Every structure is written in C-alpha cells, then in structure tokens.
Amino acid sequence: MADYKRTSRECKFEELGLDFIAAINAHLEKYKLGPILNDVLICIEVKSEKTKKGLFPGPGPKFAEVALILTPRWLVQTIQADNQPIIARSARLEELTVSDYEKGPFFQRFPDHGVEVSGHFTDAGENSTSFVGLGTDAAGVKFKEMLIRSVQEAKR
Numbered sequence: 001m002a003d004y005k006r007t008s009r010e011c012k013f014e015e016l017g018l019d020f021i022a023a024i025n026a027h028l029e030k031y032k033l034g035p036i037l038n039d040v041l042i043c044i045e046v047k048s049e050k051t052k053k054g055l056f057p058g059p060g061p062k063f064a065e066v067a068l069i070l071t072p073r074w075l076v077q078t079i080q081a082d083n084q085p086i087i088a089r090s091a092r093l094e095e096l097t098v099s100d101y102e103k104g105p106f107f108q109r110f111p112d113h114g115v116e117v118s119g120h121f122t123d124a125g126e127n128s129t130s131f132v133g134l135g136t137d138a139a140g141v142k143f144k145e146m147l148i149r150s151v152q153e154a155k156r
Contacts, residue, residue, distance in 0.1 A: 004048040006113065008135035008143065013043050013069060019086055020067045020078045026087035027076075031122045035076045036090075041150065043069045044143045048133050068132070070147055073154060075117070077132070090122045093154035098147055101131060115144055 009046065013021070046066040061081035069076040073093055080086045097120035101107060104116060113136050118129040134140035 002118075003050055004112065004133060005051050006046055006133050006135040006140065007046045008044050008046045008137050008140035010042060010044050010139040010142065013040060016043070016045060016067050016078075020065075020080075023078050023086040024067070024069070025028060027090060027123075032047040032072075032089070032092065033122070036071060037076070039068060041070045042143055042146050044065070044134075044135055044139050046140065049083060064133075066132070068143060068147075070143070070150060072115060072150060075147065089119075089124075091119055094149045095120045096151050098151045100144065100148065113120050113140065115147060 013024075016024075024037075028034070044067070046064060046068065048061075048064045048066070050062045061084075064079065064081040065078075067078045074094060074098065075088055076088070076090045078086050078088045096117055098118075099116050101112060101114045101116050112131070114131055114133040116129060116131055118127065120127050134144055
C-alpha cells in the first residue's frame with residue numbers, strides 16, 4: 001500500500017489557486033519562456049495526504065499539493081508541501097524521459113501511482129529524476145497517458 005492517498009482533478013489553469021498561478025507566472029517571466037501556456041493540453045491538480053501513521057511515518061511531507069500543466073512542448077509543475085513556499089519548474093518535453101512508475105523496478109518495494117520523470121528542467125544546472133505522484137482516478141490516469149504520449153511525440 002502506498003504511503004499517500006492521492007486525488008487528482010482536471011481543471012483549467014485559471015481554476016488553480018492564486019498562489020500557484022502567481023508562482024507559475026513568476027517562473028515563466030524569470031526564465032523568459034513566453035506564452036508557452038497558450039496551447040494547454042491538460043491541467044490537473046493533485047492532492048497527496050500521508051496515510052502512514054504511527055511513531056515512524058517515513059520520509060516525505062504530510063500533505064502536498066501539485067499542479068501539472070501539459071502542452072505539446074512543455075511540462076510545467078508547481079509543488080507546495082506542508083505549507084512551504086511553492087516551487088515552480090518546467091521542462092521541454094523533448095528533453096525528458098517519462099515512465100509509468102507502476103511498471104518500474106521500485107513499485108514492488110514501494111508501491112505508489114504516478115510517473116518517473118528524468119531530464120533537464122529549466123531551473124536546474126544538470127539533469128535529474130523525480131517521482132510525480134498521481135491519483136488512480138480518471139484525471140490522474142488521463143494525465144499519465146497524455147504525458148507519456150506527448151513526450152514520445154515531442155521526440156519525433
């Protein structure tokens with residue numbers, strides 16, 4: 001069983017929290033990315049709540065909220081964990097590798113739902129790999145499928 005209960009909902013960019021929208025807009029301006037959100041394929045919000053209780057609940061935040069925006073060429077992500085400041089990041093799809101976490105080697109030991117994203121993010125000096133948790137609901141499944149397909153298409 002996963003350490004987190006995740007719920008995903010599909011929404012419009014304008015329906016994200018004002019703090020998330022401000023963080024995304026500041027990120028786009030800081031890195032001079034221009035109007036990359038003009039052709040959004042899908043936007044979702046994922047809320048994750050730690051379910052593992054007890055004396056040693058394990059690493060990770062108790063609560064996290066993530067917004068994910070996918071365009072034909074970009075992935076934009078914001079993360080807020082345990083009321084910390086919101087972090088925004090972005091990546092060109094052609095510079096990413098995305099895989100279904102459930103089909104990966106760590107799923108048996110650490111079951112969860114989402115994708116593993118590897119590559120170069122706009123604000124990073126080097127490539128990195130990160131897990132992006134998604135709900136098993138329709139919005140989470142749809143986003144995962146669209147992201148994997150969009151990354152493949154961007155490399156053609």
